[in-house]
Amino acid sequence: xxxxxxxxxxxxxxxxxxxxxxxxxxxxxxxxxxxxxxxxxxxxxxxxxxxxxxxxxxxxxxxxxxxxxxxxxxxxxxxxxxxxxxxxxxxxxxxxxxxxxxxxxxxxxxxxxxxxxxxxxxxxxxxxxxxxxxxxxxxxxxxxxxxxxxxxxxxxxxxxxxxxxxxxxxxxxxxxxxxxxxxxxxxxxxxxxxxxxxxxxxxxxxxxxxx
Numbered sequence: 001x002x003x004x005x006x007x008x009x010x011x012x013x014x015x016x017x018x019x020x021x022x023x024x025x026x027x028x029x030x031x032x033x034x035x036x037x038x039x040x041x042x043x044x045x046x047x048x049x050x051x052x053x054x055x056x057x058x059x060x061x062x063x064x065x066x067x068x069x070x071x072x073x074x075x076x077x078x079x080x081x082x083x084x085x086x087x088x089x090x091x092x093x094x095x096x097x098x099x100x101x102x103x104x105x106x107x108x109x110x111x112x113x114x115x116x117x118x119x120x121x122x123x124x125x126x127x128x129x130x131x132x133x134x135x136x137x138x139x140x141x142x143x144x145x146x147x148x149x150x151x152x153x154x155x156x157x158x159x160x161x162x163x164x165x166x167x168x169x170x171x172x173x174x175x176x177x178x179x180x181x182x183x184x185x186x187x188x189x190x191x192x193x194x195x196x197x198x199x200x201x202x203x204x205x206x207x208x209x210x211x
Contacts, residue, residue, distance in 0.1 A: 004085035005211055006131050008096040009203075011139035012169050013159045014146030015187065016199065020139065021094045023200040028207060030090035033081065035099065036073050043072035052155045058164055063104040067120055070100045075128045085131060090211055096133055097124045098175055103158060106167035113171070135210045136182045137203055138172050145193060 009017050009024070018034065025032050038044040047069050055061050074097070084091045100120055105113045124130050141149075143165040150159045158164055176182035183206050187199050 002088045004087065004089040004091060005134045006081065006085060006091045006093065007207055007210065008093045008098065008133045008136040009139065010095060010098050010102070010136055010172060011141060011187075012102075012143060012146050012165045012172070013156070014149035014165075015139040015141040016149070016193070016196065017094050017139060019196055020200060020203050021092050023196075024092050024204065024207065027200075027204050028090055028092075028211070030092050031084045032092045032094065033077060034094035035077070035096065036070060037077065041073060041076050043069050043076065047073065051157055053157050058107050058157055058161060061107070063107045063116065064119070067100045067104045067116075068123075070104075071097075071120070071124050071128060074124065074130050078128070078130050081131055090207075093133070096136070097121070097130075098136060098172070100124075101175060102168040102171040103164075105171050106164050134181065135207070136176075136179070137206055138176050138182060138184045139187050139199070139203075140169075140173070140184050141187045141193065142191070143169055145188070145191075149193075 009021050011017050021032055021034070024030065036044050036047040038048045049055065050061065050066055050069065081091055097120065101117050105116055108116055125132060143162060147159065147162055147165060153159065173184070176184050185199060185202050185206070187194055
């Protein structure tokens, strides 16, 4: 049987990832998995605590330690992702390793980010052996607009910090520029979000080229 494909949808908070992933599921009849999985395991519950500020502010936590929580959550999902791929299915991941690179990297000085990216890649792909993505689609959104999109959604130290969203967005674009398997979908038009349908059509067409 032909091996399946792992497609990752990325973007800062408020970029519309969950909506686009659900539309991909309807269009491609694929399997989806969303990270973090807050209620599925202890890693997810600790991540929820972190995002709610129980470990302190962004500047008070160690990005390496928090990245281990996100990596642990993905490691526990490894068997089901591998099963789907071995069955030849298309798997859509809402956030993946690149989310930790962007959001945890945003909490580090710029000069220390490359070392972090290298360390995280070795942890997730080599030590933990999680599947590598075949395609990553980045939803590019103005951080100010993205923050408005998630306003009122509950405490989240990433969403509430505009500077963090801006830095994470810059890292995402840096990652996309340096990886030929990344595609950037600009979700903005004249300072406003494009329609969900327009964005979805572009995202689906990108996926169809792969599969």
